[in-house]
Amino acid sequence: QLQLQESGPGLVKPSETLSLTCTVSGGSISSSSYFWGWIRQPPGKGLEWIGSIFYSGTTYYNASLKSRVTISVDTSKNQFSLRLSSVTAADTAVYYCASLLYSSGSYSYFDCWGQGTLVTVSS
Amino acid sequence: QSALTQPASVSGSPGQSITISCSGTSSDVGSYNLVSWYQHHPGKAPKLMIYEVNKRPSGVSNRFSGSKSGNTASVTISGLQAEDEADYYCCSYAGSSTWVFGGGTKLTVL
Numbered sequence: 248q249l250q251l252q253e254s255g256p257g258l259v260k261p262s263e264t265l266s267l268t269c270t271v272s273g274g275s276i277s278s279s280s281y282f283w284g285w286i287r288q289p290p291g292k293g294l295e296w297i298g299s300i301f302y303s304g305t306t307y308y309n310a311s312l313k314s315r316v317t318i319s320v321d322t323s324k325n326q327f328s329l330r331l332s333s334v335t336a337a338d339t340a341v342y343y344c345a346s347l348l349y350s351s352g353s354y355s356y357f358d359c360w361g362q363g364t365l366v367t368v369s370s
Numbered sequence: 371q372s373a374l375t376q377p378a379s380v381s382g383s384p385g386q387s388i389t390i391s392c393s394g395t396s397s398d399v400g401s402y403n404l405v406s407w408y409q410h411h412p413g414k415a416p417k418l419m420i421y422e423v424n425k426r427p428s429g430v431s432n433r434f435s436g437s438k439s440g441n442t443a444s445v446t447i448s449g450l451q452a453e454d455e456a457d458y459y460c461c462s463y464a465g466s467s468t469w470v471f472g473g474g475t476k477l478t479v480l
Contacts, residue, residue, distance in 0.1 A: 282467075284469075286471070292473070292474075293373060293376075293459060293471055293472060293473035293474040294408075294416075294459050294461075294471040294472075294474065295373075295471060296461075296468070296469040296470065296471060299467065299469075307466070307467040307468060309371065309468065310371055310468075311371070343415070343416070345416075347469075350421070350422065351422060353404065353463075354467075355404055355406075355421060355422055355463075356404070356406040356418060356421040356422070356461070357406065357408070357416075357418065357461065358418055358421075358427070360415040360416050360417075361415060362414065362415050363415065
């Protein structure tokens with residue numbers, strides 16, 4: 248059973264860089280059956296897909312965040328990471344990592360999620 | 371890439387059926403059968419309830435069903451139970467390996 252767990256600072260200052268790591272257990276991050284994604288939920292708002300990464304390093308980003316986002320993968324540690332630069336209060340959110348499963352000929356749905364971690368942007 | 375449109379809230383009494391809609395465009399919901407639905411209890415990890423429009427993962431009650439017509443997808447919950455009270459989010463593939471979520475619907479079981 249795949250399990251994902253986010254970790255990282257819960258408080259980031261405005262203009263600085265938010266950094267989070269997702270540790271995958273119960274399976275290999277190098278599996279071709281998965282892309283790995285970051286999704287966030289600002290307080291009182293809906294979910295927003297941030298971006299996804301394949302174990303080879305191929306990445307796809309939400310166009311609205313692309314200039315500030317970097318997602319990377321460390322297969323030796325079974326982890327993938329999120330960096331979001333130049334943060335503002337609008338980036339305050341619960342950040343989730345999730346696995347995007349290959350099904351029926353395409354990467355199809357987010358089948359497993361971490362519990363989420365709240366990141367607050369404040370001085 | 372705009373968020374999919376869901377009603378902010380729906381409610382129903384135990385035993386009743388409710389339907390939550392998810393309106394997108396011809397670039398996302400209308401073009402791909404890659405719509406999924408997630409149940410989210412605050413403070414917990416979102417849970418997959420429906421994938422590929424109308425498929426249920428193992429372990430999800432058959433009271434949950436999904437459908438799609440044109441640019442709008444829907445999830446129906448029949449025989450409402452108190453435990454169904456949660457936030458529900460739809461998600462669709464939007465092309466070019468990108469994804470878009472709905473704004474979420476709060477389901478209240480009266």
